[in-house]
Amino acid sequence: MSNERVWSDKQRAVFAEIAGGTGNLMVDAVAGSGKTTTILEGMKHVPAGKTCLFVAFNKSIAEELKRRAPAGVEVATLHSQGLKACTRALGRVRVDADKTKRIAREVTGADHLPERREWTNAVTKCAGLAKGYLASTEEQILDVVDAHGIVPPEYEDERPAFVSDVRAVLSRCRDEVASIDFDDMVWLPAARGIPARKYDRVFVDETQDLNAAQIALVLDSVAPGGRVCAVGDPRQAIYGFRGAASGAFERVRDALAAKVLPLSVTYRCARAVVAEAAKLVPHLEAAAGAALLPANKSVMGPPQFASAHINRIAIGTKTMRALIGHANDVQCRTTQSHANLARPAQLSCPPPLGCATALWCWTLWSPTWTCPPGALTLTLTTGPFESVGPDMAAERTRERR
Numbered sequence: 001m002s003n004e005r006v007w008s009d010k011q012r013a014v015f016a017e018i019a020g021g022t023g024n025l026m027v028d029a030v031a032g033s034g035k036t037t038t039i040l041e042g043m044k045h046v047p048a049g050k051t052c053l054f055v056a057f058n059k060s061i062a063e064e065l066k067r068r069a070p071a072g073v074e075v076a077t078l079h080s081q082g083l084k085a086c087t088r089a090l091g092r093v094r095v096d097a098d099k100t101k102r103i104a105r106e107v108t109g110a111d112h113l114p115e116r117r118e119w120t121n122a123v124t125k126c127a128g129l130a131k132g133y134l135a136s137t138e139e140q141i142l143d144v145v146d147a148h149g150i151v152p153p154e155y156e157d158e159r160p161a162f163v164s165d166v167r168a169v170l171s172r173c174r175d176e177v178a179s180i181d182f183d184d185m186v187w188l189p190a191a192r193g194i195p196a197r198k199y200d201r202v203f204v205d206e207t208q209d210l211n212a213a214q215i216a217l218v219l220d221s222v223a224p225g226g227r228v229c230a231v232g233d234p235r236q237a238i239y240g241f242r243g244a245a246s247g248a249f250e251r252v253r254d255a256l257a258a259k260v261l262p263l264s265v266t267y268r269c270a271r272a273v274v275a276e277a278a279k280l281v282p283h284l285e286a287a288a289g290a291a292l293l294p295a296n297k298s299v300m301g302p303p304q305f306a307s308a309h310i311n312r313i314a315i316g317t318k319t320m321r322a323l324i325g326h327a328n329d330v331q332c333r334t335t336q337s338h339a340n341l342a343r344p345a346q347l348s349c350p351p352p353l354g355c356a357t358a359l360w361c362w363t364l365w366s367p368t369w370t371c372p373p374g375a376l377t378l379t380l381t382t383g384p385f386e387s388v389g390p391d392m393a394a395e396r397t398r399e400r401r
Contacts, residue, residue, distance in 0.1 A: 032268025207232030
């Protein structure tokens with residue numbers, strides 16, 4: 001039997017675009033779609049002779065991807081990419097994680113006025129965030145203050161002085177480059193017009209979590225005539241608290257005038273989970289052969305009764321068919337305590353379903369019980385004796401006939 005991986009049509013479309021497409025590419029990848037694996041494979045389709053950079057989200061991910069990336073692909077974080085640019089332009093620099101805080105203390109006089117400590121901490125925080133936003137004007141800095149609820153300033157008449165301090169800190173951070181902090185690594189190339197090293201192909205992961213300074217560095221890393229392949233999921237943006245640009249995925253797409261291809265099949269979730277999630281993400285698809293329900297790792301009953309389960313909640317046959325799909329064995333139970341259940345009993349499918357497989361049910365009723373045509377009292381749960389409260393039961397009721 002061959003161990004060769006079988007790629008989906010959507011993955012092969014990404015490979016073909018990387019190999020022979022023109023212009024830039026965005027891959028809209030849902031959770032569990034194998035996006036990193038897909039992009040690593042896609043790099044093997046980059047035309048020979050092209051320089052290639054894969055931008056990883058953080059250092060630990062970069063180290064892992066260095067072991068997996070094809071030979072010749074440079075893997076780096078954007079901080080690393082920015083630091084290299086600064087070093088080439090400015091010479092040897094010292095990394096000082098407290099640079100912005102030190103400058104803020106000098107600007108605000110906090111070293112001599114302890115009561116200014118809270119104000120100084122707020123100035124330090126705002127300056128760090130402003131670098132990520134590429135904010136420099138009074139209006140832009142006040143937008144940062146409001147977006148992140150920075151206090152102080154607490155009163156309107158304090159805001160001009162606060163903005164003045166933030167701008168003074170930013171000015172000194174830009175000019176004093178014997179040392180740089182981690183925000184500077186990404187910000188200084190844009191703030192000082194320092195060019196990044198250029199690559200024919202730039203691959204970017206987790207695009208939805210990039211801030212404005214990171215986006216600018218990505219775009220500056222592409223050689224003339226080069227291409228960007230940016231991958232992400234706009235629904236998984238979780239770094240707004242540290243300045244990730246709102247709508248970063250869409251902003252990169254628009255800036256690149258990129259073609260968008262989907263990776264919409266999730267290999268992580270069972271069909272019942274995908275069906276529920278698709279109410280919010282309509283293009284989400286379950287993988288072929290996906291289980292009906294998630295595997296339960298804390299089963300309280302016999303493992304042979306740990307597949308799908310039925311509870312006494314009315315549900316129509318059309319919904320039942322969609323939920324059960326091609327399951328070979330479906331468990332059901334009453335709302336009675338499992339300790340009182342007598343023995344398994346065969347439960348026939350109602351005629352409209354046309355099931356070829358019998359259902360099995362723990363029940364206090366007769367050894368054989370036939371469902372009334374057109375209706376079945378069922379809900380799906382994740383454990384053989386899991387209780388279903390009224391609120392959950394109401395949510396799981398779909399059709400009543």
